Amino acid sequence: MxxxxxRNLKPGEVPEDIAARYxxxxxxxxxNVWPGLRVSMGRDGNNRAAATVRPYEQARIxxxxxxxxxxxxxxxxxxxxAEWVSTGASSWSWESVLPYFKKLETDLDFGSDRELHGDSGPIPVQRVRRSEFAGFIRDAASEFRRLGYEERDDQNGKWETGLFGTAVNLDRDGKRASTATTYLSAAVRAxxxxxxxxxxxxxxxxxxxxxxxxxxxxxxxxxxxxxAxxxxxxxxxxxxxxxxxxSGIGPGELLQSLGVTVRVDRRGVGRNLLEHPSIGVSAFLAPHARLGDGGTYHLQGVLRWSSGLSNTPAGDMHTAISARSGWHAVGGRIGTLFSWVNKSYSRGEVAIASSDPNVPPSVDFRLLSDKRDLERLADAFRLCGAALTAPGMAQTVLEVFPSTYSERVKKLLQLNLRNQVLTSLIAPIMDRSALVRTGVLAMAQDGTSPLAALMNDEELLNRHLTKHVGGVWHPCGTCRMGAATDPLAVTDTDGKVIGLEGLYxxxxxxMPTIPCANLNFPVIMMAEKISDVLKQKLAG
Ligand SMILES: Cc1cc2nc3c(=O)[nH]c(=O)nc-3n(C[C@H](O)[C@H](O)[C@H](O)COP(=O)(O)OP(=O)(O)OC[C@H]3O[C@@H](n4cnc5c(N)ncnc54)[C@H](O)[C@@H]3O)c2cc1C
Incomplete structure (x- = not known):
């Protein structure tokens, strides 16, 4: 079972908004998401500042x-x-996981390269072609090239820094391929x-x-x-x-305080919460630089780069280059350099606030509480601010501003008629009047400081980042695998909960640590690998 x-999502009956490339x-x-989920986001390096509490989307479908x-x-x-192995997840080396990354995919561009890619898995993957780039993406990419970053062909090829056309899981018809319609095909459902x-x-x-x-x-x-x-x-x-x-599996003290009978006292359940801390720098685009077609994929380019901070791995930083920043008329006029720390170290926590399943869990990401994350996100902000205000971008952008997923912006991004009407009325006026444009952007951004001030004042920038840091919807790590002797591990390396039979x-x-990746493919890879283990165990 x-x-x-x-709700259900069946092959052949996928709603347009879910199938769409945008x-x-x-x-x-x-x-499509869990209602009422609000999370604490940023903290400063000393855990002193009050965290910003914001809605957070998690799929419910x-x-x-x-x-x-x-x-x-x-x-x-x-x-x-290799880092997972070093934390005790001994069977998860690159050599062990690569076969499952290949198994899950049909690579429509590089499937014939058997060393790194798959050609017969359920999930199709292809790359945005440079010829499809919107003007903004082309121009931002050439700014980054000017800074010394090279163009690369394959985001899923050999690990190297540079500029990529984004690898996306779209099928040959340009439609999303979710696990609900690929793994749970009509034949499997039957x-x-x-x-x-x-x-x-x-x-x-x-x-x-x-x-x-x-x-x-x-x-x-x-x-x-x-x-069961x-x-x-x-x-x-x-x-x-x-x-x-x-269910009584977790930190004994927390469970007792909420009247939950402790079945297995495991301190690690809910700890080690990881995310990719993110921040945006955006630009109101000149008409020729926009994406135009509202149905086209918007995050067309990726800059993978290295912060150079000591003891951080190569390619620890990620900047997505987006030619659209919302589904509506205003969003279609805004391009964003959306950066995140791809190898982050700040750790937060998930704890139930009640034994009642109707009450959402309390989630505190404590993003940027590790100073290395704050320092690198500040570097990313300055890199992107400099790129968008460079002379080479003068014909591409009409106004550059620090962007955030403030509560007001999130409200404007909600899919409803009010937002559609409001934005289609105001957007053409923003094209014509710089005054209106600046006013509307400032209002939506909830009083952030101007870009120039943030670029030149480290203290101010740190406060901006601590307050406005977001995630990338990549929570992970809260029941981490590890050695049975590790008091904070929750499961063994097969995903079996330590101290219990039958529960995985x-x-x-x-995930013991967060990979330098968007997490969907790594999660599917893990599911493929663990299902092999379970098949063997259940057969034996
Ligand atoms: C808005 C958004 C954008 C993202 N963008 C990308 C991207 O571009 N690329 C990428 O690789 N990754 C992206 N991710 C992340 C990626 O999709 C997730 O990391 C991945 O899906 C996580 O898989 P999971 O199985 O851990 O959890 P989920 O995919 O969240 O699945 C958990 C499921 O369990 C269900 N569930 C939870 N509790 C219960 C319960 N009590 N009873 C019954 N059902 C329950 C939920 O409804 C949900 O369907 C994004 C995620 C989001 C939300």
Whole structure:
């Protein structure tokens, strides 16, 4: 039985917003995400500043994030997986995971290169061609070339820094390929040994005598107990630790304080929460530099670069070059250099606030609490600010400004008629009047300081980053794998929860450290690898 809290997504019946190459309509559709989830984002290096609390999107639909994400499809570096091995996840070296990265994909560009790519997996991947680049992407890329970054052909090739056309998981028809329609194909759904229950939430697991015995589900107000001796929890890095904690598996003190009977006292459940801390610098684009077609993929280019900070790996930084910053008329006029620390070190925590499954977990990312992350995000901000204000961009951009996912911006990104009407009225006026443009942008950005001030004042920039840092919807690490002797590991290297029989975790929670990658492909790779282990175990 496969249980999903959100709605079904069937092959051949995929709604237009989910199938589309432009993914933001799906991401900001409230029907596709968990309601009421708010998280604490930034902290300064001393954990002193109050964190900014913001809504945070996590998928609630069959296929999870793969059904609504930004469709970037990449893997991370060989060093990421060597790092996993060094933390105790001994069976997850690059050599061990590469076969699964190949297995999951059909690479439409490089499938014939058998060393690094696959040509017969469920998930198609292809790259945005340079000939498709919008004017803004072309011009920003040539600024970065001027700074010495070279053009590269394959984001999933040999790990090297440079400028790439983004690798995306789109099929030959340019449609999103989510796990709900590829892995759960019509043939798989027809299997007699598979039952899929959607719009059904798991409330808690039943655990007794060191063994999982099943779980409780609720659908349309009806509660049911399901008996099972093997359960795999794949609820994502925020909801998996919450489900375990509600079921009595987690830090004993926390559970007792909430009246939850402690079944397995494991301190690591909910700890080690990782994300990629991000910040944007945006530009209101001259008409010729815009993407034009609202249905086209917008994050067309990627700059992978190295901060050079000591003890950080090559390619620890990522700047996505986007020719559109929202689904609506104003968003279509804004280009963004959206940067994130691809190898981040700040760690936060997920803890249930109540044993009631209706109450969202409390999530504190503590982004930038590790000074190395703050320092590198500041470098990224300055790099992007300098690139967009360079003389070579003068014909491309009309106004450059620091951009944020402020609450006001998120409200404007919600998919609804009000936002559509409002933005289509104001956008043409912003084209004509610099005064209106500056005023509207400043209002949406919630009083951020002007770009020039931030570029020239380190203290001010650090405050800006601490307040406005976002993530990339890449939470992970909250039930990390490790050695059985590691008191903070939650599972062994097969994803089996330490101290319990029959209970497995298989999702982004398992990651011991965050890879230099968008997480969808790494998560699918992990699912492929763990399913091989489970098949063997269950057969034996
Ligand atoms: C807006 C957005 C944009 C992103 N962009 C990209 C991108 O461009 N490229 C990329 O590689 N990655 C991207 N990601 C990240 C990527 O999609 C995720 O890292 C990946 O999907 C995580 O997989 P997961 O299995 O850990 O969790 P999820 O994909 O979140 O799946 C968890 C599933 O469990 C369900 N669930 C949770 N709790 C319960 C419960 N109690 N009962 C029943 N069901 C439950 C959820 O509804 C969800 O469907 C993005 C994610 C988001 C949200």
């Amino acid at each position: 496969l249980v999903e809290a959100g 993914p933001a309509r799906a991401q900001f559709n409230p029907n 069959l296929g999870g994030g793969s059904a609504i994400n930004g469709i970037g499809g990449n893997r991370g570096s060989p060093d990421d997986y 299997r007699s040994n598979l039952e899929i229950r959607t719009d059904t939430r798991v409330n808690k697991l039943f655990v007794a005598n060191g063994t999982v015995e099943g779980f409780e589900i609720v659908a349309h107000g009806r509660v049911e107990r399901i008996v 001796n093997t359960v795999v929890v794949s609820a994502g890095a925020l909801h998996t630790p919450a489900l375990l904690q509600r 975790v298989c999702d982004a929670s398992l």
